[in-house]
Amino acid sequence: MSEHALLQVRDLTVTYPARGRGDGFTAVRDVSFDVPSNTTVGLVGESGSGKSTIGRAILGMSPISVGSVTFGGRELAAITSRDRRALSSELQVIFQDPYGSLNPTRTIGQTIAESLRHVADLSASERADRIEEALDQVGMPRSAAARYPGNFSGGQRQRIAIARAIIGRPRLIICDEPTSALDLSVQAQVLNLLMDLQEELGLSYLFVSHDLAVVRHVSDEILVLLRGSIVERGQSARVYDNPEHPYTRALLDAAPVPDPARQRLRRLARSAAAATT
């Protein structure tokens, strides 16, 4: 972990307050990691492992109970809402559900422009230029700005959500399962787009997903989460090819591979292993 990484998370613990009496629920416990600039860090885990909570805590949407989160040198744990607002163009988010993440009653142009409301004073024409530029960058026609989300498919909506995220020229985007609601062929389009934009704009991603193969594909480093704690971390190829932690291995073994012959062998190996233990 370096001193100057773009995002530094130290000993992050997130406890959701309990309803009524009780101790509350600790979703994330003592998590530390860095996201340097122009890199992608992948967070993998099953449902309830706390992977989305980490992203939400960085965005100020979940409480940081213990620990610190530093972004571009600024501490986020105790930031005022005004300072966070100033930060908003540098730190952005893409959600899982492309249908819920666009307001059906507002045009694409209005939605994308929201991220610019706190960016310096832009004239109306500069604003329109920025919208067109963002649409170009995500491969959507400029005419989309005047239309409503109802006219677009899931993949197109996810492109629009990406346009909203990049229009303020952010340094880090939290991608919370950005492709898990998409079809396979569209997932490939969106993953390619994210990687192209990274090259073009020098972005960093914190890429949250339950799918190790996807994370392996986009990330430089992978963190594996189990019940709120990191159980394994490392270069993505190393984690994927030579997992050290039994949980990582279990995750990899459980996901069936799309190759009948290999999958048959893996199944045999698994049942043999199960028989011996």
Add this chain to the structure above:
Amino acid sequence: MIETTSVGEKTAAPQGSALQRSPRKPRLPGVVAVLIRRLLWAIPLILVVTAFSFVLVSLTPGDPAREMLGIDASEEAYLALRSQLGLDRPVWEQYISWLLNALQGNLGTSIYTGGSVSEAIAARMPVTISLVVASLLLSLIIGMIVGVYSAARGGWSGKLVDSLALVGFALPTVWVGALLIGLFAVRFRWLPASGYVPFAEDPMAWLLCLVLPVTALATHAVAAISKQTREAMLDVLGSEHIRMARANGVGEVSLVLRHSLKNAGLRISTVLGLQAIGLLGGTVLVESVFGLPGLGGLAVEASRRHDLPVIQGIVLVFTVFVVLINVAIDLAYSWLNPRVSAR
């Protein structure tokens, strides 16, 4: 209310008990908690409502003591009555003593008649309760049968229910009452146009004199309950779990009368609660139209005559009714929705 539970109960309980030795036991604390919560909530409600009307009433121009005595009473007699009525004390003191008296069943005396308010209310209570209970039962039975049938059968019966519900919703109670009187009392002379015969005196006459008022009162509730039942049933019948149960061989009768009815019961009991409160209010109109000596009529008279102690007493009684209705609905909820009692 009563009907909802009994329909489900009959079907659910025997099977449940075959499977589990003590099916109700784990949920008992839930039900008790619901009861306690609702009763605790009722206390501030009753305090706030009565205090509100008390304060409002005390702001009224005019002076009960003067009104009771007439203009030519002596100043001494006036002052004496004032202090006897407690009118020379601050409002909150008056309120507290009213409240303490009310707890012992004494609601003061009517300014207009000089009689006991509690007695007047007690005398008129049976009329109002007969009206409300009869209308509620009637609208529940008709509403549920119509709603369930039209949802399960679809087609023209659904459209018919929708249209009738709309008309039922739009007809003003007083007009329905007037029309009924015009038709059945004036034209055909089948039923009495007004008046009330206590049950104890002549059960048949009691029944006859209730027919028209109950019909007028229930029109709205029948419309609302059948429409809501139909909509709730349609929602449930279209849901994934019903489709899956059907695909795996659960019969249609069970799907409609057990599975769906219990799921729809939540919404039905919500409407039922609202309608019960609505019926309570509706008695004010119906009793006036049909000249029935009930609480609603009493309230209207008292309001016209500024008979404040009477109004105050009726407010208390109606509030208690509302609380009871809510308790009943809460109990229905906790039975119908396992998630409520689990919490």
Add this chain to the structure above:
Amino acid sequence: MTATKSSRKESAAAEVSPHAAQSPRFLRRLLKRGLARVCLAYILLLVIVAIVAPMIWPEVLTERTGDLADVNQLPSLQHLLGTDSLGRDVFQRILVGAQITLIGVAQALAVALVLGVPLGLIAGYVGGRTDRVISWIADLLFALPGIIIILVVLAVFPLSMTAAMVTLGVLVAPGLARIVRSAVLPVKEELYVSAARVSGLGDAYIITQHVLPRVAGPIIVQASLISAAALISQTGLAFLGLIVEAPAPSWGGMIAEGLQNLLVDPWLIWPPGVAVTLTTLALGLLGDSVRDATTEGWAGSSTKAKKPRSRRAQEGLEVEPADRNALLRVEDVNVEFRRPDGRPVRVVDSVTFHVGRGETVGLVGESGCGKTATAMSIIGALPSGGYVESGRIVFDGVNLLDLDARIMRAYRGKEIAVISQEPSVSLNPGFRVGWQLAEVVRNHTGLSRRAAKARVLQLLQQVELRDPEQVLRRYPHELSGGMAQRVVIARALAGEPRLLIADEPTTALDVTIQAEILNLLRRLVAERGMSMILITHDWGVVADVCDRAIVMYAGEVVERGVIDELFAAPLHPYTKGLLASDPHRSIGEHRLISIAGSVPPPGSWPSGCHFRTRCAFAVEACAEGESPALRQVEVAHDVRCIRADELEDHNV
């Protein structure tokens, strides 16, 4: 996960009817409805009358008697609605009376809106303690015996309609606040609101720009219902003579006068009664139209299954050489959905395949390609609005489409059973697991209760649930996703079916749970010699469980074959592309291969080959005529592409 999948479904359904979705502004949609236009016109007219009539006939407001020689007249040209018992013209009194009536309604409505909307918005949006306090107050007010409170107020402010109607407004405001609150709650959770917050937008902006427009529909609906209720209450109070002083005309007061004169002149109660009813009806219908306009699109009408008519088998549709005695043969099946406007849309287009005994067949493809529709048509459990337009579904020699409903029911669960993607929503939330399973068992077997319970326990053991005794007693919401799916599988096994249709049984589950469930399914199929249709879009699942696979695209079967061959040498450009875009298969490559564009929704499939618009190998011939025929290229390996032979060795 759950939310995503279902919202995806919704909008997929919305895409079927692009016209409804095109304009999110419902005013325009509302005005497209004839009924709404009529209601609005009526209300507008009434408002004009209420303003103008008192100006034309100011004397009506104060005249105590009219022409006493002319009392109790029936309608005539001179007195359009006749005269009352004091000789006054009823028509004039109705029109002038509209004023006081509408003023009362407006007062109540204004107070309700001013109080209810902001409180509801704040309670819903801010949440927490504020919400609790507001809800508590609302509960309290809501529980007041409304009309009695108004009577108290009227005792204090005699004959003041304003006091009465303002009180009414205050009393209904909590109800409105509650509805606004519950409309706000889901909007607040919407991701676009989170995204707006992340973009640093303030609460005031979010409430006015994002939340308010979304809850405007319910608010307008409530406003018309509140107006209707206020009108009814106003009528009642005027009837009692508590809010309008004698000579001034009001509709309620006129009903009271009519009632007094009922013996003499039964006509008099009609005009005011009809006036109130029509106006209430207009307000109520307007509310209904607004609601329909806001929820347009998903309001399904009831299903009218169309009698399937057989169609001659399409030319070139060589039925697979395979088993004449396959367990299930789906032949040339077309499935359609009726749109809200009544027009049919085809979602499954002459699908043909078979399932052998003991065989597991995968149905693969992207979302909206018609996999579920195909599977549900087999068991006759299409969602409402869906029906099999034509084709044959032959199960063990019997065409299921020819059976009448009663006989078909005997097949459900006993011969063919279904498990679906979302285990938690495929169990009834209102009943314990044990009860639901026992019901199905008894239905199929007629066992006694005791025996049924034993059988249920046995089934739960077979699906490898730990502690089945305890699971029996739970409600579905007390089960985890994996446990719920096992319960659902147990229910499907209860009738010992010969065919199991599993619609994405593991999509909602974590990979480790998925592996367990897949193992379980594979074991059950093997042990019982069951056949299975497994729907999925995960190639790994196909490779793991299936013997053969059928690839669907835009309602058609584009390729089918034994999995080893299908994975090793896919023939159709779509299959090739879909396999190549799987990140599990392209480890180490920088860019994934992707197929441009997305699946066209039903109703907008291109002419010729359905895949033409996305196909990298499309040539002019692909656009011509009907969709290419499905033809055999290798043994038991069929493909629907005119260039399949040339492309055989081509990789995407």
